[in-house]
Amino acid sequence: MAILFDLAKVLRSKNSGPFEITMDVLFHREEDYYRVKNSGVINEETICKIYNLSSDRLCSIIFFDQAIGFKVTMLREVSSGSIGDRDxxxxxxxxxLTRLEV
Incomplete structure (x- = not known):
């Protein structure tokens, strides 16, 4: 087993507008990408569990074979820059995501 942090070349999060957060995971090697993709670990249940989300707050999980990476987008708890926003x-x-075992 390995953790996603050890397999990914880029693992980052950022705003996707004021109401969503997106996480990009990109790989240097195709075999690492397909290892993660084919493992089935990156799915709605896992993402909701590690982020303590209800499934209606998870917008998408998209794998991009051409970019050897995937993207996870979720609704923010509060809009960016509003009172109570911590990031x-x-x-x-x-x-x-960095701690997921694959």
Whole structure:
């Protein structure tokens, strides 16, 4: 087993507008990408569990074979920059993904 942090070349999160956060995971090697993709670990149940989300707040999980990467987009708890927002840029939300075992 390996953790996603060890397999991915880029693992980042950012705003996808003021109401969504997106996480990009890109790989240097196709075999690492397909290992993750084919494992089935990246799915609605897992993402909702590690982010403590209800399924209606998960917007999408999209694999891009041509880019050897995938993207996860979810609704923010509060809009970017509003009172109670702890991460205006959404730049610190990828951490739970880094720890996933594949």
């Amino acid at each position: 205006v840029y959404g730049a610190q939300q990828h951490i739970p």
